[in-house]
Amino acid sequence: MTDFCAFCGSTGPLTREHVFGQWVSKIGLDLSPVRHMAGPLNGLPRDMGEQPPYRQTVKDFCSSCNNGWMSRLEDTARRVLSPIILGKPGAISTQDQPAIAVWAQKTALTAMLLSSKEQRSRGYGLSQSVYTTFYECQSRMEPLGASRFWVGQYEGTVGFSAVHVTPLAVRIPGIAEPDRPQCYAMTIVLGKLALHGLVFTTPALEIDVTMVLGIPQIWPPQGSVGWPTGQPCTEETFRRFANGQMLRSAVESVELRPWTPATELPQSVIVDGKVHVPALCGKHSYRYPAVLLAEAFRGRFHAFATGCACPQAYLIQTESDGAHCKAVGAAEGISDMYEDLPGTEVVIHDEAGVFFCKRLPAADMATVTNQQPIRPE
Incomplete structure (x- = not known):
């Protein structure tokens, strides 16, 4: 993204950070080469070639962040999520849920940096201020304000993994769609794990939502959650899941929808x-x-x-x-x-x-x- 650390702003030497921590490739997942793509929604993605999974890196973070709080966060994610990724029933304690929400958001923000600089210059990415604010939240080990996350199960193609970020808009009857998104859905699929979250970039428009699949919320925490719970996300439902279309507004006459300019091509x-x-x-x-x-x-x-x-x-x-x-x-x-x-x-x-x-x-x-x-x- 820049010549300074995307998170803390340090101008020191930048280091490479894995989108998925290196531990992901060491827990027993299939490591057969797969084709990798990165880029904007409804745009021609950048073909990154066929290569072993979980090795994609970006060079946008300083060694202090990479080897400090980011490393500690990966250690917690490995301990808590490894069994779930491999499909073993378990639970996520109330105490671990904030760190898992932070890890999911950090992973999504990191993956967005795989898009080319040209794509990001055209608006396919979050502003630098979001990365800075996220870094400032780390002293409290919390995700960005006006965020929420759920944990579910993925049942689909073996070896499939994805980080999918979809801009959303809060739609109110009689009011035109905004010229900028007001919320982002962040979805991570890794083995049997499916994490889905929201972050409202316009906090005043944050609305209560329910998850159609009935999967438990981990942020804000509501108590220890068992896994798996609720209906799984499948290969057939992944696109709707990732686009936030499995969420229902709890506010009458108000909807949360994919932001049209980013998710729909011009009319055929x-x-x-x-x-x-x-x-x-x-x-x-x-x-x-x-x-x-x-x-x-x-x-x-x-x-x-x-x-x-x-x-x-x-x-x-x-x-x-x-x-x-x-x-x-x-x-x-x-x-x-x-x-x-x-x-x-x-x-x-x-x-x-x-x-x-x-x-x-x-x-x-x-x-x-x-x-x-x-x-x-």
């Missing part, structure tokens, strides 16, 4: 029977037959591979609210992912030619009585 349009969707690169768009959109409205979903002029290739899946990018990368890799998908390949014929896609199995079983190619209506 239909031209000559094709849906034109802005690509993640922000420069181009991709197209697919409008008939697939009509099919999605009926609960029949499809997947297809496409690309843009960058060049980048995308694996796209239609859902009830539109088309979503599931993967981005080289054309050969995306083509292989498409070929590996289960489902029946269909061909759409229209005036523009032919379009290949796969009808996803769940839709096949639920709604399709034959396997004839889809044609525009």
Whole structure:
């Protein structure tokens, strides 16, 4: 981020800090190489290549912070969270909960520094003042003010890990969405552990919320909590979980929603029977037959591979609210992912030619009585 420590402001030599402490790679998790990505929501992420997990570092902190309070925090996290990460039932004591909330927030703030300086200069990141204020909270071993955290369970792809930060807005009827986010959702998935938190950057707008999954709150502490408790976050529900959509406002007529400029691409349009969707690169768009959109409205979903002029290739899946990018990368890799998908390949014929896609199995079983190619209506 800077030539001075992002936390304490020291101008001394900067050292490398792991996003996940080095202890994470020593507790028995699968260390097979995986592809790493970092970047803004709904923007083309920076491909960091295929490498062993839990080794990503940033060089933004001084040795005093790195080897002092940050190291002590990692020691506590290792003691408390290692069994949970490995899926062993247990509990988090009231005394340990503040440190775990601080660790989650520190991990999220560190991970945000993996984004390129160019991305951060365009607003994809928190201001320096947030890092400074967070550092000032460490004497009390508390997260940022107007924060809250929950602990849950992840059930999904083995080896999946993520740090996901989503800007949110407090939506009040009759008042336009603000030009800046008022809250951030911070989500960490590590092994079987799922930590989810909020920090309101506009404390006056802090609202009470409840967690749909019924997982326990660890900050502010409400007593010792058992793990696992409540419904797990799954591979299918992760996006909604990370975007704060599993939270419900306790204040009538007030909602907490993802901040539109950061979480939604510009509106797609239909031209000559094709849906034109802005690509993640922000420069181009991709197209697919409008008939697939009509099919999605009926609960029949499809997947297809496409690309843009960058060049980048995308694996796209239609859902009830539109088309979503599931993967981005080289054309050969995306083509292989498409070929590996289960489902029946269909061909759409229209005036523009032919379009290949796969009808996803769940839709096949639920709604399709034959396997004839889809044609525009």
